[in-house]
Amino acid sequence: MSAFSAIGDPEEAEEDEFTPGIEPQPTWCPGCGDFAVNNALKKAMANLGKNPDEVLLCTGIGCSGKLNSYFESYGFHTIHGRSLPVARAAKLANPGVEVVAAGGDGDGYGIGGNHFMHTARENHDMTYIVFNNEIFGLTKGQTSPTSPKGHKSKTQPSGSAKDPVRPLSLSLASGASYVARTAAVNPNQAAEIIAEAVEHDGFAHVDFLTQCPTWNKDARQYVPYTDVQDSEDYDFDVTNRQEAGEMMYEVESKLYEGEVLTGRFYKDDRPSYGQEKRSTGEMPEEPLAERYYDEDAEWERCAEQLIDKHT
Numbered sequence: 001m002s003a004f005s006a007i008g009d010p011e012e013a014e015e016d017e018f019t020p021g022i023e024p025q026p027t028w029c030p031g032c033g034d035f036a037v038n039n040a041l042k043k044a045m046a047n048l049g050k051n052p053d054e055v056l057l058c059t060g061i062g063c064s065g066k067l068n069s070y071f072e073s074y075g076f077h078t079i080h081g082r083s084l085p086v087a088r089a090a091k092l093a094n095p096g097v098e099v100v101a102a103g104g105d106g107d108g109y110g111i112g113g114n115h116f117m118h119t120a121r122e123n124h125d126m127t128y129i130v131f132n133n134e135i136f137g138l139t140k141g142q143t144s145p146t147s148p149k150g151h152k153s154k155t156q157p158s159g160s161a162k163d164p165v166r167p168l169s170l171s172l173a174s175g176a177s178y179v180a181r182t183a184a185v186n187p188n189q190a191a192e193i194i195a196e197a198v199e200h201d202g203f204a205h206v207d208f209l210t211q212c213p214t215w216n217k218d219a220r221q222y223v224p225y226t227d228v229q230d231s232e233d234y235d236f237d238v239t240n241r242q243e244a245g246e247m248m249y250e251v252e253s254k255l256y257e258g259e260v261l262t263g264r265f266y267k268d269d270r271p272s273y274g275q276e277k278r279s280t281g282e283m284p285e286e287p288l289a290e291r292y293y294d295e296d297a298e299w300e301r302c303a304e305q306l307i308d309k310h311t
């Protein structure tokens with residue numbers, strides 16, 4: 001099924017086609033890890049031969065949420081923690097579009113944690129990139145769900161008393177069918193992992209370690225890192241749930257001991273939510289997004305048709 005596009009036929013894209021021409025330069029601070037996510041996403045999409053008009057990027061709120069101002073595609077800058085429900089709806093209405101959701105650790109593992117859990121459980125076909133800088137960046141450095149225990153911030157001046165969320169383990173337990181971690185310091189691996197996540201049919205979660213040099217100065221800059229797939233010290237089967245779970249637990253524990261492990265941790269090929277629904281006939285083959293689209297019609301008339309059908 002090809003992507004429904006209102007603005008022309010897809011052609012092969014170059015990486016800089018994903019750079020908007022009319023937007024200002026990014027306002028991220030110098031040295032921010034968020035630049036690396038943007039670069040990796042552009043590279044991944046170009047390497048896959050995608051075009052901006054084949055992609056929808058839904059973001060949450062935060063420094064991370066600014067991504068869709070700096071990435072050329074269809075976009076929806078949602079409210080805090082709500083990139084996933086918007087992305088789900090868009091994918092179900094228009095299965096041919098390549099849907100990417102993105103946001104911060106506070107956005108995705110905190111306020112949007114419920115959506116994260118259920119979007120993973122239902123295996124909606126999309127890529128979800130979480131910029132994990134272990135703090136609330138935009139609001140100036142408060143403790144986030146991934147801040148390490150003991151982390152001092154304005155909201156926890158004596159140090160956080162909480163154990164951090166384990167995002168990879170949470171993702172696996174919830175039902176994500178692709179789980180990986182990469183880091184801003186590893187641009188080639190980041191682009192490869194995002195490309196794999198985009199290619200994956202199902203919910204693909206990428207925990208992307210992004211340093212915040214402005215508000216999290218004491219944090220590790222995620223170097224040196226090890227790619228578990230390149231290391232002889234780690235041997236596990238990414239398709240085996242139990243082995244993947246044990247590996248994730250080790251990876252998450254080691255991060256807080258100062259060792260950065262990245263790579264692919266889990267992959268299964270069960271059908272996505274949309275595939276299940278179409279196989280039972282409950283979801284029609286004709287995408288909802290195309291049902292009301294008529295090239296020759298005025299947009300006002302299309303809207304009237306839609307209202308007529310539902311009243």
Ligand SMILES: Cc1ncc(C[n+]2csc(CCOP(=O)(O)OP(=O)(O)O)c2C)c(N)n1
Pocket residue numbers: 061062063064065080103104105106107108131133135136137138139144
């Ligand atoms: C409902 C709601 N609560 C709180 C806020 C304030 N707020 C804006 S961004 C943010 C935290 C962002 O942290 P994170 O998701 O980690 O993104 P980062 O800025 O670190 O990329 C908060 C609490 C908001 N915008 N909306």
Ligand code: SF4
Pocket residue numbers: 027028029031032033034063064133137138211212213214215
């Ligand atoms: S405050 Fe931190 S996360 Fe936000 S743009 Fe600056 S360096 Fe990046």
Ligand SMILES: [Mg+2]
Pocket residue numbers: 062104105106131132133134135136137144
């Ligand atoms: Mg954050």
